[in-house]
Every structure is written in structure tokens, then in C-alpha cells.
Amino acid sequence: MAVHGGELRLQTRGDGEIVDLTEGVARVAAAGDIDRGIVCVSAVGSTVAVTTMEYEAGGIQDLTEVLERLVPREGAYAHNRLNHDTNAHAHIRAALIGPSITVPLVSGRLVLGTWQQIVLVDFDDRPRQRTVTVQIVG
Amino acid sequence: MAVHGGELRLQTRGDGEIVDLTEGVARVAAAGDIDRGIVCVSAVGSTVAVTTMEYEAGGIQDLTEVLERLVPREGAYAHNRLNHDTNAHAHIRAALIGPSITVPLVSGRLVLGTWQQIVLVDFDDRPRQRTVTVQIVG
Amino acid sequence: MAVHGGELRLQTRGDGEIVDLTEGVARVAAAGDIDRGIVCVSAVGSTVAVTTMEYEAGGIQDLTEVLERLVPREGAYAHNRLNHDTNAHAHIRAALIGPSITVPLVSGRLVLGTWQQIVLVDFDDRPRQRTVTVQIVG
Numbered sequence: 001m002a003v004h005g006g007e008l009r010l011q012t013r014g015d016g017e018i019v020d021l022t023e024g025v026a027r028v029a030a031a032g033d034i035d036r037g038i039v040c041v042s043a044v045g046s047t048v049a050v051t052t053m054e055y056e057a058g059g060i061q062d063l064t065e066v067l068e069r070l071v072p073r074e075g076a077y078a079h080n081r082l083n084h085d086t087n088a089h090a091h092i093r094a095a096l097i098g099p100s101i102t103v104p105l106v107s108g109r110l111v112l113g114t115w116q117q118i119v120l121v122d123f124d125d126r127p128r129q130r131t132v133t134v135q136i137v138g
Numbered sequence: 139m140a141v142h143g144g145e146l147r148l149q150t151r152g153d154g155e156i157v158d159l160t161e162g163v164a165r166v167a168a169a170g171d172i173d174r175g176i177v178c179v180s181a182v183g184s185t186v187a188v189t190t191m192e193y194e195a196g197g198i199q200d201l202t203e204v205l206e207r208l209v210p211r212e213g214a215y216a217h218n219r220l221n222h223d224t225n226a227h228a229h230i231r232a233a234l235i236g237p238s239i240t241v242p243l244v245s246g247r248l249v250l251g252t253w254q255q256i257v258l259v260d261f262d263d264r265p266r267q268r269t270v271t272v273q274i275v276g
Numbered sequence: 277m278a279v280h281g282g283e284l285r286l287q288t289r290g291d292g293e294i295v296d297l298t299e300g301v302a303r304v305a306a307a308g309d310i311d312r313g314i315v316c317v318s319a320v321g322s323t324v325a326v327t328t329m330e331y332e333a334g335g336i337q338d339l340t341e342v343l344e345r346l347v348p349r350e351g352a353y354a355h356n357r358l359n360h361d362t363n364a365h366a367h368i369r370a371a372l373i374g375p376s377i378t379v380p381l382v383s384g385r386l387v388l389g390t391w392q393q394i395v396l397v398d399f400d401d402r403p404r405q406r407t408v409t410v411q412i413v414g
Contacts (some may be wrong), residue, residue, distance in 0.1 A: 059215030
């Protein structure tokens with residue numbers, strides 16, 4: 001039994017940019033030499049989320065548009081009013097989707113579908129440096 | 139300390155069918171003889187999600203109707219247009235809810251409420267064979 | 277390698293009350309003397325959710341209002357009709373957000389942003405006693 005971890009650091013444009021983390025997570029897992037276990041992929045921050053999706057142009061556009069419809073950037077948000085801020089929509093979207101996922105590790109490989117990628121969605125309304133922690137126990 | 143895992147394989151009708159996984163997950167946990175730990179329940183694929191709910195007819199109908207209202211099957215989705223596909227709504231819903239959950243294992247039992255079941259929701263628009271990975275570390 | 281766990285017990289007002297769990301989770305983690313691992317934070321029940329957010333008055337109000345708009349308390353819900361109940365909206369919201377999150381533990385500390393708190397959201401429409409299980413493997 002062992003614990004192995006690593007950090008992914010990335011620069012995003014914000015504004016809902018979706019970044020494929022799969023290769024980075026797999027690289028951390030491969031370095032750990034753990035055969036079976038659970039992988040936690042967790043983003044630091046309250047305006048960023050982690051989930052899985054098919055990472056292709058259509059799906060990226062659809063998810064972006066649906067979130068803009070459900071939780072629009074413009075609105076009479078209390079967070080913006082009270083804090084003289086502009087990213088209330090980013091906070092709400094991130095809380096709804098959630099900051100982390102877990103992925104099983106079996107035979108040293110992430111158990112994902114062929115068209116299922118681990119993604120970070122950066123909802124903040126400006127470019128950000130982001131840190132994603134990958135932690136494996138097994 | 140140990141790792142124990144198993145796979146649940148199931149046939150769904152798709153179209154948002156909700157399947158109660160609780161007994162299957164508990165069966166994998168019982169076979170593992172781990173007393174305390176974390177259980178990861180993760181579905182393979184980008185049109186399927188895992189969450190918990192009270193598994194009863196009313197709640198099943200409500201969740202289905204709310205998701206159809208928030209992310210309708212019909213719509214001008216880029217995924218469908220670019221890939222000559224019909225299941226863009228399934229991809230979006232799955233990304234919003236997420237592919238996996240973790241459940242604590244205490245005294246060999248899943249820590250869930252009496253009316254709280256682990257469910258798979260298959261949003262794809264056709265019947266699917268699904269694989270759910272149950273991975274326990276403890 | 278070790279497993280360490282604890283329970284947080286809290287009284288909520290229900291009605292979407294959002295409770296900051298971060299200090300309670302950190303206290304359980306500190307008692308466990310585990311340096312590196314994965315922390316599962318999981319709420320018991322089907323009308324309660326766990327996520328992360330910046331815990332401040334504006335964000336709390338915004339998340340509450342957005343959820344009331346997306347999944348209103350009032351509505352022709354089957355759960356309410358079939359079970360002579362009044363909390364169908366709570367069940368739907370909880371299933372969408374999810375019952376648990378995982379947080380990496382590194383150098384004995386929860387890896388979270390400065391303005392990122394672990395929160396419980398109690399969607400039930402009455403005061404509730406809630407139990408949150410914190411389970412750490414590492």
C-alpha cells in the first residue's frame with residue numbers, strides 16, 4: 001500500500017475554458033507505480049470545477065452554452081454587489097459541478113471510457129494560474 | 139491495508155434510465171473483507187452519471203423531468219451537428235452530475251441514509267451495456 | 277498506511293441552509309496523524325449535498341437563488357404527490373450536486389484554496405439533524 005501524488009500546473013484563459021487533464025493525470029499515476037487504487041483529481045479554488053466529458057469541439061461548445069443559459073454571466077448577483085466583483089456566475093457554476101472527482105486505478109491505468117476525458121473547467125472571468133492535485137492511494 | 143475492487147455490468151434502456159446500484163456495490167464491498175475505508179463508484183462513459191437519491195417512482199420521475207427542462211433532448215447542439223449524432227443532451231447532463239461518487243465504508247458497511255441509494259443514470263438515447271467500477275481502499 | 281475517520285453532527289435549519297464544514301473536517305484530519313492521502317467528506321441523506329464554495333454572504337445568497345430558479349420549491353412534483361410530501365425539490369437538488377467530495381491531504385493539510393470552503397447544503401424543508409462522515413485513507 002502506498003500514497004503517490006503530484007501537481008498539475010496550468011495557465012487558463014478563464015471564461016469557462018475547458019482543459020483536458022487526462023494525460024497529465026495518467027503521467028502522475030504512471031510515476032507512482034501503484035497497480036490498483038483510487039485517484040483523486042482536485043482543483044484548487046472556488047471558481048473552477050473538475051468533471052469528465054468527451055473532449056471535442058461540439059461538446060465543449062454545448063456545455064459552455066448550457067451553463068451560460070442556466071447560470072448567466074450577467075445577473076443581479078449578491079457576490080458581485082457585496083464584493084465589487086464580476087465573477088459570481090463562476091462561483092455558482094463551480095459549486096454546482098464540484099471541485100473534484102475520483103477515478104479507479106486498475107492494472108496501473110485510469111478506468112475511463114475511450115471518449116471520456118478528465119477535464120478542468122475554469123469559470124473565472126480572467127486568465128488564471130491553476131493547480132490541480134492528483135493524489136493516489138492503493 | 140488493502141485494495142479490493144469489482145465491476146458491475148448492466149444493460150440499460152438509456153433515455154435517462156435510473157438504476158439502483160446499492161446492492162451491487164454492497165456485494166463487492168462484502169467480498170473484500172475491508173472493515174474501514176473509502177469506496178469509489180465510477181461509471182465508464184461520457185453519457186452516464188453516478189449520484190445518490192431516494193430510489194422511488196416519484197423522485198425518478200421528478201429528476202427525469204427537471205433534467206429534460208434544464209437540458210432538453212431537442213436543441214441546436216454543436217455535438218449533434220458536428221458529429222451527426224443525437225445525444226448531445228446526454229453528454230451535457232453527464233458532465234454536470236459527474237461520473238463518480240465516493241462513499242465511506244465503516245464497520246464493513248456503506249455509510250448511506252436509509253432512503254439514500256447509489257444510482258447510475260444512463261442519459262444516452264439508446265440501450266447501452268454499462269460497466270461500473272467499484273474500488274475500495276482501506 | 278492507515279485509515280482514520282470521524283463524524284460531524286450538526287443541526288441545520290434546512291431550507292437550503294449552507295454550513296461551513298472546513299474546520300470540522302480539518303479537526304478530524306488532524307486527529308488522524310495521516311500525512312498524505314485522500315479525505316472523503318460524505319453527508320448521510322437524500323436531501324443534502326456536499327460541495328465547495330467561497331463561504332461568504334453574497335455567494336450563499338446567489339447559490340440559493342439560482343437553485344430556487346432552476347429547481348423551484350413549488351412545482352407539480354411526483355414525489356410530493358405520491359408520498360404526500362413537500363420536499364421533492366430538495367431531493368432533486370441534492371442528486372444534482374451530489375452527496376460527497378474528496379479532498380487531497382498533503383503534509384497533513386487539506387488541499388483547498390484560501391477562499392474555498394467545504395460546505396454542506398441542507399435542502400430539506402425543515403430543520404434536520406445531519407451526520408457527515410469524514411474518512412481518510414493514506
